[in-house]
Amino acid sequence: MTAPLLTVGNLRIETVRTGAKVVDDVSFAIQRGEFLAMVGESGSGKTAAARAILGLLPTGLVRTAGQILLDGEDLATASPKRMRALRGPAVGMVFQEPMVSLNPAISIGAQMAEGLALHERISRREIRRRCLDMLARVQIRDPESTFDAYPHEFSGGMRQRIMLASVMLLKPKLLIADEPTTALDTLTQREVLDLMVALARDHGTSVMLITHNLGLVARYAQRAVVLRQGRLIETGGASQILSAPREACTRQLVEALPRRGISSARQAKSEPLVSVRALKVEFGGRQRLFRRAAGVSAVNGVDLDIGAGETVAVVGGSGSGKTTLGRAMLRLVPAAGGEIRFRGKEVTTRPDREFRLASQLVFQDPYSSLDPRMRVGEIVAEPLRHVPELTSAERDRRVEAMLEEVGLAGFGQRWPHELSGGQRQRIAIARAIVRRPSFVVADEPVSALDMTIQAQVLRLFERLQTQYGFACLFISHDLAAVEQVADRVVVMQGGRIVEQGARDDIFDRPQHDYTKALLAAAPVLDFSGPASLQASG
Amino acid sequence: MRMRANTAIGGALMALVLGAAVTAAFWTPFDPLRVNLRARLQPPSSLYWLGTDEFGRDVLSRVMAGAATSVVVALLTVALAIAVGVMVGVVTGYLRGWTDRIIMAVNDALLAFPGILLALAVMIVVGANKFGLVLALGLAYIPSVARVVRGTVLSIREKEYIEASRVIGNSELYSMLRHVLPNAVAPVAVLATSMFGWVLLAESALSFLGLGVPPPAPTWGNMLAASRPYMESAVWLGMAPGLCIALTLLGINLLGDSLRDRLDPRMAHG
Numbered sequence: 001m002t003a004p005l006l007t008v009g010n011l012r013i014e015t016v017r018t019g020a021k022v023v024d025d026v027s028f029a030i031q032r033g034e035f036l037a038m039v040g041e042s043g044s045g046k047t048a049a050a051r052a053i054l055g056l057l058p059t060g061l062v063r064t065a066g067q068i069l070l071d072g073e074d075l076a077t078a079s080p081k082r083m084r085a086l087r088g089p090a091v092g093m094v095f096q097e098p099m100v101s102l103n104p105a106i107s108i109g110a111q112m113a114e115g116l117a118l119h120e121r122i123s124r125r126e127i128r129r130r131c132l133d134m135l136a137r138v139q140i141r142d143p144e145s146t147f148d149a150y151p152h153e154f155s156g157g158m159r160q161r162i163m164l165a166s167v168m169l170l171k172p173k174l175l176i177a178d179e180p181t182t183a184l185d186t187l188t189q190r191e192v193l194d195l196m197v198a199l200a201r202d203h204g205t206s207v208m209l210i211t212h213n214l215g216l217v218a219r220y221a222q223r224a225v226v227l228r229q230g231r232l233i234e235t236g237g238a239s240q241i242l243s244a245p246r247e248a249c250t251r252q253l254v255e256a257l258p259r260r261g262i263s264s265a266r267q268a269k270s271e272p273l274v275s276v277r278a279l280k281v282e283f284g285g286r287q288r289l290f291r292r293a294a295g296v297s298a299v300n301g302v303d304l305d306i307g308a309g310e311t312v313a314v315v316g317g318s319g320s321g322k323t324t325l326g327r328a329m330l331r332l333v334p335a336a337g338g339e340i341r342f343r344g345k346e347v348t349t350r351p352d353r354e355f356r357l358a359s360q361l362v363f364q365d366p367y368s369s370l371d372p373r374m375r376v377g378e379i380v381a382e383p384l385r386h387v388p389e390l391t392s393a394e395r396d397r398r399v400e401a402m403l404e405e406v407g408l409a410g411f412g413q414r415w416p417h418e419l420s421g422g423q424r425q426r427i428a429i430a431r432a433i434v435r436r437p438s439f440v441v442a443d444e445p446v447s448a449l450d451m452t453i454q455a456q457v458l459r460l461f462e463r464l465q466t467q468y469g470f471a472c473l474f475i476s477h478d479l480a481a482v483e484q485v486a487d488r489v490v491v492m493q494g495g496r497i498v499e500q501g502a503r504d505d506i507f508d509r510p511q512h513d514y515t516k517a518l519l520a521a522a523p524v525l526d527f528s529g530p531a532s533l534q535a536s537g
Numbered sequence: 538m539r540m541r542a543n544t545a546i547g548g549a550l551m552a553l554v555l556g557a558a559v560t561a562a563f564w565t566p567f568d569p570l571r572v573n574l575r576a577r578l579q580p581p582s583s584l585y586w587l588g589t590d591e592f593g594r595d596v597l598s599r600v601m602a603g604a605a606t607s608v609v610v611a612l613l614t615v616a617l618a619i620a621v622g623v624m625v626g627v628v629t630g631y632l633r634g635w636t637d638r639i640i641m642a643v644n645d646a647l648l649a650f651p652g653i654l655l656a657l658a659v660m661i662v663v664g665a666n667k668f669g670l671v672l673a674l675g676l677a678y679i680p681s682v683a684r685v686v687r688g689t690v691l692s693i694r695e696k697e698y699i700e701a702s703r704v705i706g707n708s709e710l711y712s713m714l715r716h717v718l719p720n721a722v723a724p725v726a727v728l729a730t731s732m733f734g735w736v737l738l739a740e741s742a743l744s745f746l747g748l749g750v751p752p753p754a755p756t757w758g759n760m761l762a763a764s765r766p767y768m769e770s771a772v773w774l775g776m777a778p779g780l781c782i783a784l785t786l787l788g789i790n791l792l793g794d795s796l797r798d799r800l801d802p803r804m805a806h807g
Contacts, residue, residue: 370701382702
């Protein structure tokens with residue numbers, strides 16, 4: 001094999017203030033045209049290591065040792081001017097958040113042209129032509145009008161493609177993609193990554209994919225590097241690492257992947273707890289001076305029954321209306337038509353105290369769902385305000401017991417900002433469960449969390465459900481998580497239910513094309529190596 | 538450590554000002570209103586520590602007496618503007634809809650007037666005295682407070698913990714008071730401290746136009762205004778009230794910062 005494209009040797013990154021090692025003695029190499037995955041949980045230093053390659057460490061972090069050889073040139077000692085010349089043509093980067101990585105005030109075309117104008121001496125017409133070609137290459141419909149459009153006109157998946165297009169325009173030798181699809185739903189994730197692989201092959205670009213999703217590693221990467229707490233744990237072929245991890249903590253990561261649970265004995269009772277008929281939710285168009293512009297239906301004629309103690313999973317891509325369905329079932333968004341019954345009682349329009357007190361919601365983002373100015377104990381105690389028969393001593397005991405249930409005993413006096421994402425989500429779950437609800441809507445409760453934390457939170461959720469027997473509407477785009485917890489699965493597309501059935505039926509014998517596409521796009525471990533590299537060629 | 542220094546310096550300055558104001562109620566070196574034409578425009582000396590003004594009144598005595606008026610007027614004005622402005626801002630920002638539109642239309646109309654002009658109009662109606670001044674300046678500053686608070690509330694109400702509060706079954710009023718209001722404190726605290734400064738200066742501007750606290754009662758504002766003709770011949774006349782205003786502002790800003798940090802659990806351990 002020829003000399004590797006990039007060699008990172010004994011890299012060490014420390015925080016300026018405390019000298020804590022964020023990345024400690026990490027070495028790895030990337031061959032030309034290779035797809036390398038860097039795997040690790042948040043805080044494992046994978047992003048810092050990648051940014052060090054570009055010389056773009058955030059303030060507060062500093063590289064204290066090690067060398068970074070790109071094509072034989074040491075980037076660690078390169079001048080800032082030389083680094084600027086290398087960023088773009090030599091090393092490109094795609095970021096995690098497509099919603100904020102494009103400048104909202106500049107048109108797509110102008111942003112794409114920036115790089116070309118900076119690094120290549122070509123005419124404006126030539127720049128425009130190359131941008132249009134690249135937009136067409138990333139399968140943007142109508143590149144001409146996209147060129148003059150602004151970022152807000154595009155969805156997350158489209159923006160990530162545009163981002164990819166503008167990076168690949170310079171034909172970098174190395175593309176660093178930092179969790180490029182974490183914010184996207186499964187179908188879009190697959191499209192974007194397939195595109196990335198195809199583009200990389202076109203230009204002979206090496207790819208370094210930073211991810212915590214082992215399913216993606218299995219599908220795309222040839223080799224993988226596993227980091228944990230700044231240290232290199234394991235490096236080797238992707239399929240070897242996944243099928244036969246040598247190190248304990250790699251094994252832990254692999255085992256954290258959700259697996260199908262035992263088919264539960266929970267059966268829908270004759271009388272459903274919550275039942276929804278022909279539910280319709282519309283989002284009003286913009287309010288004009290005298291009338292409202294025509295609305296968009298987010299949920300369009302949904303029928304759904306949820307039995308007591310049952311877990312019904314709603315899956316679908318972003319924009320399928322699954323979140324709106326959950327909100328509407330809790331009457332947080334008004335229904336435009338249809339009816340919602342709770343224990344046989346109509347609750348669609350009338351505020352119903354019993355329903356309100358018996359239903360709860362767990363949010364996706366544990367960072368914004370807890371009031372930053374309340375202590376954890378107060379947050380968990382708040383729902384008990386509406387249980388008047390409890391004395392304050394009983395209430396305190398109940399809160400303490402609930403915190404213990406979720407594995408956070410003695411956290412009552414802490415503030416939310418002192419907790420990790422997983423701990424916050426446990427608090428959010430505790431708040432939802434503490435009043436013993438009979439119906440809980442969980443809106444992507446684990447998709448903001450790391451894999452190992454996801455596994456813990458899902459297990460906790462399952463245990464609590466067995467213990468307290470609440471029914472659950474589990475909204476998710478992550479089929480793996482759904483497979484673990486759901487009794488029944490409902491597949492939504494464009495505001496309608498396209499397929500529903502028992503979990504095993506949906507997963508093993510999908511009928512609808514959309515369900516099949518979702519299942520095919522789901523990154524799962526099949527140990528057959530990076531199939532798509534060869535297959536999609 | 539830095540925060541403690543802020544608190545200490547700010548606290549000391551404010552204690553000095555408030556101390557002077559309280560002392561002035563019982564004792565001042567001279568009667569701040571006594572005219573002594575034989576001792577006109579004396580520079581600072583061992584007898585008159587800060588000199589005398591064009592009527593021979595002791596500047597130190599007047600600064601002390603003025604502290605009471607100026608600080609009380611500024612505090613009351615800020616309190617009035619914040620109380621009403623926060624209420625309006627929270628209600629409109631939280632309820633949205635027609636309430637919001639109507640109240641904000643009025644608010645924006647008021648914002649369109651320069652604050653001092655608005656205050657002038659009110660002063661003419663209620664007359665030139667201490668409480669007229671508080672009312673006038675308070676009214677003039679309510680719209681900007683309401684605007685800032687409404688903006689903050691608009692962003693807070695979209696947070697998921699507000700929705701969580703609704704799912705819990707809390708009433709809108711409770712959610713507003715328990716979740717929205719505390720999270721809107723930081724910008725309000727910043728606004729209040731900077732407003733304190735504007736009010737002190739606005740009071741002097743109104744005094745300058747003859748609409749503030751009427752002479753001969755001293756305020757820092759009218760002392761500053763009165764010193765203008767003597768800027769070159771008697772520098773100390775303008776220096777004393779000017780420094781008082783500056784130091785009070787410094788003190789209240791330092792205190793405001795440390796208060797804001799203290800109130801924010803995310804900063805309290807920093």
